[in-house]
Amino acid sequence: MRRVKKGAEEGAKLGTALLLVVTLLVMFFAASFIFRMVHELPQPKEEPLPKGMRVEVLNGSRHDRMARKVAVLLRCEGVDVVNIDNAKSNDFPKTVVVDRVSNDMRYAKAVAKRIGCGEVMAEPDPSLYLEVSIIIGNDCAKLFPKAMEEQWW
Numbered sequence: 001m002r003r004v005k006k007g008a009e010e011g012a013k014l015g016t017a018l019l020l021v022v023t024l025l026v027m028f029f030a031a032s033f034i035f036r037m038v039h040e041l042p043q044p045k046e047e048p049l050p051k052g053m054r055v056e057v058l059n060g061s062r063h064d065r066m067a068r069k070v071a072v073l074l075r076c077e078g079v080d081v082v083n084i085d086n087a088k089s090n091d092f093p094k095t096v097v098v099d100r101v102s103n104d105m106r107y108a109k110a111v112a113k114r115i116g117c118g119e120v121m122a123e124p125d126p127s128l129y130l131e132v133s134i135i136i137g138n139d140c141a142k143l144f145p146k147a148m149e150e151q152w153w
Contacts, residue, residue, distance in 0.1 A: 049079065049110050054130040056083035060092030061138045069147035070136055077114075082130055092137035094118075100125050100133055107131040116143055 059067035071081040096119040099108035103122045
């Protein structure tokens with residue numbers, strides 16, 4: 001008789017311990033869910049870029065392959081990057097967004113706002129078949145910190 005009681009007591013202890021662990025896990029997940037719901041800040045919504053806008057990215061910085069890295073970042077955000085190349089020089093102090101379509105710079109302003117760039121200009125050129133050129137300057141670490149990371153892509 002003693003063996004049955006001892007086995008039943010051990011089974012009851014194991015069941016109680018298992019119930020305690022499951023209860024703690026459920027409480028942890030519930031607290032985590034509630035914490036995320038209460039503390040999650042709403043993300044500012046970015047204005048969408050004009051539909052069908054084509055962008056080229058030119059490296060005007062001293063950083064190798066910066067145009068390609070920035071183009072990958074932009075493509076991940078849904079931007080249609082149609083050309084990646086080097087600029088005429090690599091000594092642009094600041095990144096510049098150039099509107100290739102209109103003098104009112106509406107396309108360039110939209111892209112500049114999206115990437116946080118303050119330098120915008122208009123140089124319409126219908127032979128390019130694109131709306132905006134982004135010339136990456138030597139301030140690229142400030143505007144595109146992710147692109148500066150080693151092997152991020």
